[in-house]
Every structure is written in C-alpha cells, then in structure tokens.
Amino acid sequence: MLRFSSIQNVLISSIFAVLFSACQSTVVNVAPTDNLLHDQGYLGFSTVNIESEHQVFFLDETAKAFVGSTIEPYKNKLDQMEALVKAIFDRSELNLLYQGDANTIANDTFKARAANCLSMSIMTYALATEAGFEVNFQEIMIPEYWTRRAGFSLLNGHINLKMLTPKDPNVYLFNTRSYQVDFDPQSSRRGLPKKIVSKKAILSMFYNNKGADAVLRKDYLSAYAYFREALRIQPNFHSAWINLGIVYRLSGYFPQAESAYHHALTINTDSLTAMENLAYLYKLTNRMVEAEEILSKVADRRNNNPYYHVDLGEQQMEQQHWDQALEHFRKALALDRNKHEVYFGLARAYFEIGELQQSERYLKQAKNKARNKQDEQMYQSKLEFLSRL
Numbered sequence: 188m189l190r191f192s193s194i195q196n197v198l199i200s201s202i203f204a205v206l207f208s209a210c211q212s213t214v215v216n217v218a219p220t221d222n223l224l225h226d227q228g229y230l231g232f233s234t235v236n237i238e239s240e241h242q243v244f245f246l247d248e249t250a251k252a253f254v255g256s257t258i259e260p261y262k263n264k265l266d267q268m269e270a271l272v273k274a275i276f277d278r279s280e281l282n283l284l285y286q287g288d289a290n291t292i293a294n295d296t297f298k299a300r301a302a303n304c305l306s307m308s309i310m311t312y313a314l315a316t317e318a319g320f321e322v323n324f325q326e327i328m329i330p331e332y333w334t335r336r337a338g339f340s341l342l343n344g345h346i347n348l349k350m351l352t353p354k355d356p357n358v359y360l361f362n363t364r365s366y367q368v369d370f371d372p373q374s375s376r377r378g379l380p381k382k383i384v385s386k387k388a389i390l391s392m393f394y395n396n397k398g399a400d401a402v403l404r405k406d407y408l409s410a411y412a413y414f415r416e417a418l419r420i421q422p423n424f425h426s427a428w429i430n431l432g433i434v435y436r437l438s439g440y441f442p443q444a445e446s447a448y449h450h451a452l453t454i455n456t457d458s459l460t461a462m463e464n465l466a467y468l469y470k471l472t473n474r475m476v477e478a479e480e481i482l483s484k485v486a487d488r489r490n491n492n493p494y495y496h497v498d499l500g501e502q503q504m505e506q507q508h509w510d511q512a513l514e515h516f517r518k519a520l521a522l523d524r525n526k527h528e529v530y531f532g533l534a535r536a537y538f539e540i541g542e543l544q545q546s547e548r549y550l551k552q553a554k555n556k557a558r559n560k561q562d563e564q565m566y567q568s569k570l571e572f573l574s575r576l
Contacts, residue, residue, distance in 0.1 A: 223428075223450055224415060225435065225443045235412035237397075240390055243292045244313045250297045254317045264320075264352040271318055272350065272366050275311055290396040305392060307370045308346050312386075321351040324389050325367075328380045341399065342426075342460055346389070347381075391421035398430055402437065410434045425454040429461050436468055444468055459485050493519040493526060500532050504539075512536045527556035531566070538573075547573050 226232065246254075257274045258267035289302040293313040296302040302310070308324065315322045327345040347369035398413030411434050417427040432447030445468055451461040462481050469478035489495040500515035516532040523529065530553035537545040547570065554566035 223431075223443075223446055225411075225440055226415075228435075228438060228440055228443070229408050229411040232408055232412040232415065235409050237394065237412060237416050238292055240386075243309060243390060243393055244386075245292065245294050246297065246313050246317055247294050250294060250314065251317055253297075254314050258318050267318060268315075268320055268350055268352060268366055271315065271320075272368055275314065275368070290393065290400055303396070304370045305346055305389070305396060308348055308368075309389065309393065311348055311368055312389075315348070315350050319353055321353055323349045323351075323383045324386070325349055325381045326384045328382070344392075344426075346384075346392070349383075387420055388424075391417040391424050391427065394420070395424065395427045395430060398427070398434075402430070402434060405437075407434050407438050423454050425451040425458055425461065428454065429458070429464055432461075432464060432468075436464075436471070441468065441472055459488060491522060493522040493529060495519075496522070497526075497528050497532055500536070504532075504535060507539075509536050509539045513540075525556060527553045527558065527562060527566075530556060534569075543573060543576060 253274075254271065257271050261267045261270055289296075289299070289306060291299060291302050291306045293306075293310040296306045296310040297314075312322050312324065325347050327347060329343075329345050347367060350366045350368060352365075394413045394417035398410045398417065401407070401410035401413060411431070414427050414431040414434060417424055418431070421427070428447050428451035432444040432451065435441070435444035435447060445465070448461050448465040448468065451458055452465070455461070463485050466478040466481035466485070469475070469481070496515040496519035500512045500519065503509075503512035503515060513533065513536045516529060516536060519526070519529045520533065530549045534546045534549035534553060537543075537549065550566055550570050550573065554563055554570065557563040557566060
C-alpha cells in the first residue's frame, strides 16, 4: 500500500493506510468490539453491493481459455509455469499495464488490461490456480511510502506472489523450483522481510482499497460498508481501523474516530499512520498540546524516509510554495537517489519557478529511474512538451 502497491498536512486531511496493509511490528490479538462500529450513522450500508470472494477471484471462459492455450503446448509443469508467467507479462498477448488507482476484480482486470498491483496479483493468482499451480501471496514489509490522489496522501503497501508447481505425493524433490511474480519490482526492496498472507487477508485488503476509493469520491456510506467488511474478515487489520476512523472523522463522528484510532494502536503500537491521524483529530478538537506531542514523535521517526519528504513536497506544491517544495525534494534526493518520484518532484518544482533546463534535467533522470513502461512513457511525453516551449 496501494502500489503494494496501493491511501494530507498533517497530511492535509488524513493519511489512508491503503493498497495492502502497512508494516506491522508490535502486533497483539485484540477481539473487535461492536461498540467500535457505528452502523446507526450509516443507515443503508447493508445495501452497498460489495463483491463476494467468488466474484473477486472469478475468471470467465475467455480468461480460462487464455490459461489453457498458454500452457497446453508444454507437458512439464515447470515449463507451463514459466510460459504462463511470461504470457502474463507479455504485452503483445495481454497488454497488461500498471494503473495505480484501479481496484478491480480478477476478471475485470483481465479484460481491462490495467490495474493496481493488488488487483493484478489477484488476477494472476486466479490464472495460476486455474492452471493447477500452488500460489502464495507474500506481503513485503516496505518502509512507509505514499502516493497522492485527490489531495490525500495514500499509504502504500506491497504484495507479490510465489508460484509453485503442485506437489506429487510419489515424488520427493530436494529443490522445488518456484517463480516470484512481482508487478512493481524495485532493487531497493530486495532483501526486505516478507510474510505469507492468506487469501482471506488479500480479500480484506481489496475491500480496504475499495473503501479508500469511496472516500476519495466522498461516498462515505460505501466507504463504511467496505471497511466494515474488511474488518469482518480480518478483525486485526489495523490499517482498516485507521481508515474507518478517517470515515468517522469526515462524517463528523469524532468520538468514534478517536476510538477507532486507539484500537488500531492497540493492535499495532508502532503505527505512525494511526498516531498522525489521531494527532490531526486532536487538532480538530482543540487538544493542541497532545497533538503536537504526537506529531513531534512521528516526525522524528519519519525524518530519514525519502517518501516522507516527497509527500511534504507534494503538499507544498499544492499550496504553490515552490521553494519549500524544492527543499523537501532535495532532502528526499539526499536520502535516496534511485526513486523516480523524487526526480519528478524536482522537475515539477523547477518548472513552476521557470527554470526549464533544470526541469528537463530532472525529468530525464525520472525517466531513467522509471520502474515500468507507463511511467517511462509519461515522462517522455512531458519531455516532448518541454521541448516545444
């Protein structure tokens, strides 16, 4: 999250923990309590059409035929697996593009050929299981990483897949080959810890993402319904509790929001996202001393995260504070010189102050650091625009 990937100052209005759950360090089992839900504030939530598990992972006959035609020429399971993985990534066959704000079910992802990382992983899981392979979802424990949509900071997580050939009870293998399928591979993520997560947990993340989409549309009834369903499936999903708190706050239910944030912190005592949203709520309710204490603690812990400075730079850009934005983007670059978002931020800020040569310079570097063809093409189009000025 939501590239897993994924979700306002103080982070303009709020930080969403979306696009998969964020890293959890100190986690305890806490039973959800009914008094944390506020059904009476969202009358009609039960009429929201939430996709079932079957619908989320369903493939139609066209998608199944794609699987069959891809693996049919090969008899060996390892060869079939390799062929399927290559076919999924082969744009000439599937034309699959990354689209960070598209949260779609497996069959719609297959048809649209564009989705975010979680939805693409869900589609691949469905295709691989149709082929008879064993598939594990893996959550990558990445540092905090934000993207911006509709004036909100979206906290992203990241999911990939580990695909294995089915076990033969009559054959003992000393070394089982597998494929790791990752739609947003970054060298900086190699070696990061990962954990296997269940299909149910993935479904909960999908609902969490859909709820965040609803918040961005200001459809708080649907958002409540999706977050509620995410928590019904995975009660200890602390990111969904944070997002539920945001819906409460935006709906004017401040006591319920505070309870949701505190519950998220009971589940994950190290959640900076929960802390920051709680601090923002304290500001809204004139508890400034408590708010500043929390924000100071959060800022100290985030200061070495380049994405933190990118997010602050984006906020300054929205307020047309170009010099302050440049300062944050430069801090981000000093921390990490391999992230295309940092170079793009610098390019935008220099463009706004009329330094077109610097803007072009950083756009070229953003293109060189791009992680996929879509971003690369976007930067190329902006370079072409600059060349016409």
